[in-house]
Amino acid sequence: MTDISHHVPDWMIRDYVGGALSYAFDLVVATHVSMCDECRARLGAHEALAGAALDASGPAEVSDGLRDAVLARLDDRPRQRPRPAAFGVFPAPLAEALHGRPPRWRSLGLGVRQCILHEDRTGSARLLFIPPEQAVPEHGHRGLELTLVLQGSFHDETDQFEVGDLEVADSDLTHVPVAGKGAPCICLAATNAPLRFKGFLPRLTQRLFRI
Numbered sequence: 001m002t003d004i005s006h007h008v009p010d011w012m013i014r015d016y017v018g019g020a021l022s023y024a025f026d027l028v029v030a031t032h033v034s035m036c037d038e039c040r041a042r043l044g045a046h047e048a049l050a051g052a053a054l055d056a057s058g059p060a061e062v063s064d065g066l067r068d069a070v071l072a073r074l075d076d077r078p079r080q081r082p083r084p085a086a087f088g089v090f091p092a093p094l095a096e097a098l099h100g101r102p103p104r105w106r107s108l109g110l111g112v113r114q115c116i117l118h119e120d121r122t123g124s125a126r127l128l129f130i131p132p133e134q135a136v137p138e139h140g141h142r143g144l145e146l147t148l149v150l151q152g153s154f155h156d157e158t159d160q161f162e163v164g165d166l167e168v169a170d171s172d173l174t175h176v177p178v179a180g181k182g183a184p185c186i187c188l189a190a191t192n193a194p195l196r197f198k199g200f201l202p203r204l205t206q207r208l209f210r211i
Contacts, residue, residue, distance in 0.1 A: 004036050004164035012168075013039065017046045022122035024190035028146045028166070030093040031188055034086075035164045089151040089186055094127075103127050108209055110134060116210060123192035124210065130154065130179040130187070137202040140174040143193030150188060153180035174198070 008016075008029050015021050016029045033039050084100030086092045094117075103115035111131035118125045123143075130136065132152070147154075147167045154161050156175040161167050169175065174196075179185035195211055197203045 003162070004038065006159070006161060006165040006167060007036060008032055008039050008042075008166060009168060010042070013042055013046050017043065017050050022190075022192060023118055023120070024123040024125035025144075025146060025192070027093060027097055027118070027125050028148050028188055028190045031091050032148050032164070032166050034091040034093055091150075094150075094188065097125070103129075105129060106209075108205075112136070114209070114211075119210060123190060125188065125190040126211075128185075128187045128189055130177075130185040132179055132181050132184060134179050136177045138174065138176045138198040139202070140196040140198075141169050141171050141191070141193070142196055143171070143191060145169040145195065146190045147177070148188045150186045152183040152185035154178060154185045154187070155180065 012021070012025070012029060016026060021029065033043050083092065084095040084098070086095050087100070088102070090098060097117045105113035105115050105127075107113050111134055113129040115127040116124065117127065127150075130152075145168075147161070147169070149161050149163050149165050151163060153163070154177045156167075156177045158167070158173070158175065160180075191211075
């Protein structure tokens with residue numbers, strides 16, 4: 001996909017290649033890379049660098065037990081599990097996270113809906129459905145929030161975000177995202193800490209909605 005203006009930061013692609021990202025952030029990066037030619041090329045460059053570094057590191061000593069266990073499994077047939085294909089506005093990484101089924105939306109009020117895909121101590125990943133021109137309550141961040149547009153658009157105090165664009169919001173940003181005109185905005189959002197809402201009602205319902 002072309003015409004994407006907001007990309008994955010370089011350090012995050014490096015950590016993705018190294019397996020250092022949480023599942024929630026890993027899912028966002030994988031989905032963005034599947035949509036973005038530029039970041040897919042950058043990912044390939046980082047993978048090549050990681051491979052070269054691995055080759056240069058030389059052999060590593062392993063225990064007899066580990067070697068024997070690996071050799072014993074060489075004849076095992078790997079389990080074949082077909083991966084769900086992309087459908088609708090959901091690229092293949094998201095289709096897999098959804099187990100090939102449409103999202104099970106839950107209302108958050110004012111027409112906004114969410115579908116939680118993953119949640120653990122390292123963070124959460126969810127789909128958000130925001131009606132045209134609807135604002136999300138003003139909030140800041142205790143950590144990082146990644147928001148990837150899958151359909152429609154949104155804008156906030158920083159810029160306009162279209163399909164394929166990724167916003168990376170940190171603790172320095174307080175904003176009011178507003179969905180654009182036209183199609184509802186569908187986003188994949190991931191956080192590694194709860195949001196910091198300004199209004200009383202969002203703070204009151206935050207634990208209920210697990211955001």
